[in-house]
Amino acid sequence: xxxxxxxxxxxxxxxxxxxxxxxxxxxxxxxxxxxxxxxxxxxxxxxxxxxxxxxxxxxxxxxxxxxxxxxxxxxxxxxxxxxxxxxxxxxxxxxxxxxxxxxxxxxxxxxxxxxxxxxxxxxxxxxxxxxxxxxxxxxxxxxxxxxxxxxxxxxxxxxxxxxxxxxxxxxxxxxxxxxxxxxxxxxxxxxxxxxxxxxxxxxxxxxxxxxxxxxxxxxxxxxxxxxxxxxxxxxxxxxxxxxxxxxxxx
Amino acid sequence: xxxxxxxxxxxxxxxxxxxxxxxxxxxxxxxxxxxxxxxxxxxxxxxxxxxxxxxxxxxxxxxxxxxxxxxxxxxxxxxxxxxxxxxxxxxxxxxxxxxxxxxxxxxxxxxxxxxxxxxxxxxxxxxxxxxxxxxxxxxxxxxxxxxxxxxxxxxxxxxxxxxxxxxxxxxxxxxxxxxxxxxxxxxxxxxxxxxxxxxxxxxxxxxxxxxxxxxxxxxxxxxxxxxxxxxxxxxxxxxxxxxxxxxxxxxxxxxxxxxxxxxxxxxxxxxxxxxxxxxxxxxxxxxxxxxxxxxxxxxxxxxxxxxxxxxxxxxxxxxxxxxxxxxxxxxxxxxxxxxxxxxxxxxxxxxxxxxxxxxxxxxxxxxxxxxxxxxxxxxxxxxxxxxxxxxxxxxxxxxxxxxxxxxxxxxxxxxxxxxxxxxxxxxxxxxxxxxxxxxxxxxxxxxxxxxxxxxxxxxxxxxxxxxxxxxxxxxxxxxxxxxxxxxxxxxxxxx
Numbered sequence: 001x002x003x004x005x006x007x008x009x010x011x012x013x014x015x016x017x018x019x020x021x022x023x024x025x026x027x028x029x030x031x032x033x034x035x036x037x038x039x040x041x042x043x044x045x046x047x048x049x050x051x052x053x054x055x056x057x058x059x060x061x062x063x064x065x066x067x068x069x070x071x072x073x074x075x076x077x078x079x080x081x082x083x084x085x086x087x088x089x090x091x092x093x094x095x096x097x098x099x100x101x102x103x104x105x106x107x108x109x110x111x112x113x114x115x116x117x118x119x120x121x122x123x124x125x126x127x128x129x130x131x132x133x134x135x136x137x138x139x140x141x142x143x144x145x146x147x148x149x150x151x152x153x154x155x156x157x158x159x160x161x162x163x164x165x166x167x168x169x170x171x172x173x174x175x176x177x178x179x180x181x182x183x184x185x186x187x188x189x190x191x192x193x194x195x196x197x198x199x200x201x202x203x204x205x206x207x208x209x210x211x212x213x214x215x216x217x218x219x220x221x222x223x224x225x226x227x228x229x230x231x232x233x234x235x236x237x238x239x240x241x242x243x244x245x246x247x248x249x250x
Numbered sequence: 251x252x253x254x255x256x257x258x259x260x261x262x263x264x265x266x267x268x269x270x271x272x273x274x275x276x277x278x279x280x281x282x283x284x285x286x287x288x289x290x291x292x293x294x295x296x297x298x299x300x301x302x303x304x305x306x307x308x309x310x311x312x313x314x315x316x317x318x319x320x321x322x323x324x325x326x327x328x329x330x331x332x333x334x335x336x337x338x339x340x341x342x343x344x345x346x347x348x349x350x351x352x353x354x355x356x357x358x359x360x361x362x363x364x365x366x367x368x369x370x371x372x373x374x375x376x377x378x379x380x381x382x383x384x385x386x387x388x389x390x391x392x393x394x395x396x397x398x399x400x401x402x403x404x405x406x407x408x409x410x411x412x413x414x415x416x417x418x419x420x421x422x423x424x425x426x427x428x429x430x431x432x433x434x435x436x437x438x439x440x441x442x443x444x445x446x447x448x449x450x451x452x453x454x455x456x457x458x459x460x461x462x463x464x465x466x467x468x469x470x471x472x473x474x475x476x477x478x479x480x481x482x483x484x485x486x487x488x489x490x491x492x493x494x495x496x497x498x499x500x501x502x503x504x505x506x507x508x509x510x511x512x513x514x515x516x517x518x519x520x521x522x523x524x525x526x527x528x529x530x531x532x533x534x535x536x537x538x539x540x541x542x543x544x545x546x547x548x549x550x551x552x553x554x555x556x557x558x559x560x561x562x563x564x565x566x567x568x569x570x571x572x573x574x575x576x577x578x579x580x581x582x583x584x585x586x587x588x589x590x591x592x593x594x595x596x597x598x599x600x601x602x603x604x605x606x607x608x609x610x611x612x613x614x615x616x617x618x619x620x621x622x623x624x625x626x627x628x629x630x631x632x633x634x635x636x637x638x639x640x641x642x643x644x645x646x647x648x649x650x651x652x653x654x655x656x657x658x659x660x661x662x663x664x665x666x667x668x669x670x671x672x673x674x675x676x677x678x679x680x681x682x683x684x685x686x687x688x689x690x691x692x693x694x695x696x697x698x699x700x701x702x703x704x705x706x707x708x709x710x711x712x713x714x715x716x717x718x719x720x721x722x723x724x725x726x727x728x729x730x731x732x733x734x735x736x737x738x739x740x741x742x743x744x745x
Contacts, residue, residue, distance in 0.1 A: 032629050033274065034267040035723070039351065040488035042426065042498035051500075051549060055542050062535045069534070069591070071527030078524055118673035 099175075101194065105183025108176050111169070112184075120188045127164060128157035131188040140181065140195045141223055144203040147177055150212035168212060174200040269353065270629075276355035277346050278630045280362045282713065284342035285623055287370050289709045291334025294377075296699040298327035303695045307688040317381045325392040326380045332390065332470060333373045333401065336611060338366070339619040340478040341408070344431050346626050347485055348412060351428050352419035358411060365404050372400045388449055388459075390467035395450035402446065405439030412436075426501040430481035433509060438474035441466055457524055461517060468516035471610050476512070479574060479618040480547060486571045486621055487554055491561055496553035504546035511539040518589035521598065537589030544582035551575050564725045566641045570621030573649060577613035581606065596671065601684060602663025605656045612698075613652045620644070620705065627709070628724075633717035635724035640704045642726060647701030655694035662687030 071077035112130075116122050120131035130136050135157060136143065150168035154161060169177065174197050181195035302324045304311045312318045349356045356362070376393035379385065385392040393401070412435040416428065445466035448454050454462070488495050495501060514536025517529050555572065562569045584606055587593050597603060624641070628634055635641060662684045669680045711717060717724070 032632070032723075033270040034264065036267070036270065037489055037492035038266075039421075040425065040427075040485055041423075041494045042501055043494040043496050045497035045499070045553070047497060047499045047503060047546075048549065051545065054545065058539060058541050062539050065538065066531055066535045069527060069531040071531070073526075073528045075526045077527050114677070117676065123676075123678070 099179075101179035101182045102186065104176065105179040105181070106187075108172065108180040109183055112180075115166075120184070120190075124160070126162070128155065128160070128162045130184050131190060133157050136185055136190060137192050139223065140185075140193075140199055141203055142218060142221065143181055144177070144195065144200050145207060145218070145221070146213060147181065148200070148204055149207060149210050151214075151218075152212040153214045155215050165212065170204070170209065174204065270350070273349050273353070273355055274346075274629045276359065277349055280356060280359050280366070281342045281346050281626065282630055283363055283366045284338050284345070285627065286709060286713060287366060288335050288338035288342065288619075289706050291330050291338060291373070292702050293706055295327055295330035295335055296695070296702050298323050298330060300692070300695050300699060302327055303688070303692045307685050307692065316383065322381050322383060322385065325385050325389075326377050328390065329380060329392055330373070330377055331611065333376070333393075336475055336615060336619070338369065339623065340434075340475060340615075341366075343482050343619065343622045343626065344408075344412075344434065344478055346630075347427055347481055348415050348431055351421065351425050351485070352415045353421045354415060354418055357414065357418075358407075361407065362411075365407055369401065369404055372397050376401075386450075388463050390470055391445060391449060391463070395446060398442065398446040398450075402439060402443045405435070405442065408435045409439060425485075426495065426498075426505065427481035427484045429505050430477040430484070433505070434474055434477035434481070437469070437477070437513075441469050441473060460520060460523065461525060461529065464519040465513075465516035468519065469513060471607075471615070472508075472512040472515065475611065475615045476508070476578075479578065479615045480508075482618050482622040483551065483571050483575045483578075486567055486618075486625055487551060487575070490565050490568045490571075490625070491555070491558040493554060493558065496550050500546050500550040504543045504550060507539070507546065508543035511536050511543065515540060515585075515589065518594065519598075521589075521591055521594045534589045534591065537586050540582055540586050544579055544586075548575075548579040564727060566635075566645065566724075566726055567621045567625040569645060569726065570617050570624060574614050574616075574618035574621060577609060577617065577652075581609040581614055584609065596664060596667035598667070600663035600667040600670070601659040601687065602667060605659035605663060608652065608659075609656050612648075613656065617648065617652075620648070623709075627712055628717070631712055631715060631717075633712060633715050633719065634722070636708055636711040636717045638724050638726060640708050641724065643704040644701045644708070645726075647697045647704065651694045651697035651701060654697070655691055658687045658690035658694065 115127040116130050117127075120129060122129040128135075135146070146166070148168055148170045151166045152164075154163045156162075169180075172180075177200045178195050178197040181200075184190065185192035185195065301312060301318060302320060305313075305320045305323070316322075345356060345362065376397040379394050379397070380392050384394055386394060391398060412432050416424075416432060445462055448462045449459050449466075484495060484501070515533055517525065517533030518537050519533075521530055521534070523530070551572075562572060588597055588603075588606060597606075624635070666680055666684055669675045669683065670677075
């Protein structure tokens with residue numbers, strides 16, 4: 001067994017004998033420090049071999065992990081498999097990155113899922129569902145207006161009454177909102193056409209900044225009939241939606 | 251002086267004791283002030299913790315008072331504990347250990363007392379600002395920025411003081427505790443001021459703020475509380491059992507690997523976040539490599555303790571310190587594993603993380619701090635602890651409390667994470683699942699608070715000098731009736 005260090009003082013007593021409680025010439029005050037052991041010191045044992053081997057193994061594992069997940073040290077290579085931009089690792093980095101509205105929309109939908117839930121069913125009696133909702137299926141210009149400025153007061157969705165408040169999301173960009181609506185209209189059991197960025201842009205410029213909508217205001221809205229080119233435009237997007245859907249499920 | 255010199259001729263050990271006694275005397279007012287302030291913050295922080303914890307399962311509790319809403323009480327609790335309890339007790343231990351190990355009297359006592367008052371005032375203003383709704387919403391830096399700057403100034407004193415004490419030291423050999431203490435005094439102000447400037451200055455935007463925030467928050471534990479806790483454990487364990495630390499080589503290895511790796515670990519909090527992937531990977535590797543210092547320190551402490559575990563039955567200092575040192579191993583291993591992406595996927599954003607944080611700051615740091623205070627305060631005040639039973643209450647309430655807290659929330663958090671990753675489970679079902687565990691947290695919190703009250707009674711009795719005159723250390727159980735071998739050695743067991 002290792003003996004306690006002698007503090008460099010060769011005259012110090014062996015710690016087994018160092019207690020001298022009978023000593024009367026020591027002031028009473030010193031008792032606490034007198035009964036102390038010597039100040040701690042360090043032994044000379046060598047590090048165990050197993051520990052050193054373990055450290056080498058850890059360093060190797062750390063090196064492997066670093067190289068496996070370094071993302072090429074590319075500042076544009078974000079963490080996680082759901083990154084919404086294509087990495088462009090095989091192609092030239094300078095080419096513009098392709099944005100998939102379904103992946104972008106799914107990410108934006110993180111803002112919505114605490115109320116409308118990941119499965120789009122909402123919460124009965126509290127938050128209306130988006131899945132198979134007649135509002136989601138309806139005119140995308142109204143949908144855009146609700147999303148931009150929010151909605152307040154009673155509303156009926158899928159024959160159920162709700163009375164709550166939804167905040168507006170006008171602070172998000174047109175691209176993000178269009179992607180979000182496209183995602184909502186193509187997710188779960190929904191199979192409705194995509195929403196284009198220009199729809200959001202138009203709605204935003206027409207309503208400006210305003211308070212949340214009520215049901216009456218939405219019903220009294222007089223929107224011009226949709227231009228024909230818009231509907232033509234929507235068709236190819238709807239067909240490509242199937243592909244996007246499949247991609248998302250991967 | 252003459253009589254003492256005479257004594258030293260016949261009994262060399264008394265000069266040693268005399269010198270230690272004088273060093274302790276020089277620390278008395280300063281360290282006692284920082285310690286007593288720390289205990290007051292501990293009680294106040296426990297109160298805030300109880301309010302926050304009860305709100306988790308009974309949301310209506312105190313819900314009408316804006317000052318006591320969850321979003322204010324929780325950061326107030328965190329800051330009261332980190333900057334009030336942990337930092338103040340840490341500075342107290344740091345000053346005493348530095349003086350003891352450098353074998354010089356504590357310099358600048360008036361300034362350190364004023365710094366203690368100043369620190370209390372600014373932490374109090376900070377907590378008041380948080381409760382008033384002026385918190386910054388940046389985790390671990392919730393104080394308004396001007397308070398962070400004001401607190402940071404105290405550390406300037408601590409750096410200069412630590413360097414001054416080391417350069418004027420009488421003991422040539424630097425003990426491992428001193429490295430850790432010097433590291434803590436240099437690292438933390440750098441962290442604190444850099445983070446405050448980088449986060450609050452208008453130049454900082456977006457992702458850079460988040461990265462800095464977690465780099466800082468993780469390092470408050472890693473490069474401020476951990477070094478002080480380890481310095482204390484490295485001192486108290488060999489001191490109480492009367493035996494050198496197992497290996498100087500392991501001490502060096504543990505210190506430098508901690509200095510090298512801990513600083514990188516913070517970004518593992520941002521796995522899945524909008525950071526470049528490599529930043530997070532580097533954080534994960536840093537966390538994994540923390541295995542090295544942790545296992546090294548664990549081996550070093552364990553090999554020192556081997557064959558002395560019996561003393562845990564007697565010495566409060568040893569029992570608290572060893573509990574803390576063991577918790578350090580557990581929390582660090584858990585932390586390294588949590589940093590892996592696959593584990594983080596489940597554990598992050600759940601109660602699991604909260605359990606982990608408390609294991610670090612409470613089961614490791616706070617328990618070690620209690621141990622140090624049990625050793626240091628009798629030497630400063632020259633009285634023994636008032637009651638052995640209250641020490642037992644303190645130990646068992648806090649030890650059982652934190653264990654229950656950790657087990658309950660880790661379990662709840664892990665299953666919560668697995669359920670949240672399954673989109674078919676409605677969110678409210680998950681919330682309902684965790685409620686029993688949130689109750690267990692509140693009960694654990696009550697237990698720990700009882701322990702804190704026992705400790706506060708002990709400390710206030712100590713300050714009033716109600717304890718016995720220095721005759722026998724207050725031990726958890728009396729040594730006299732035990733048939734221990736070798737008996738003479740235990741006769742003088744330290745408090």
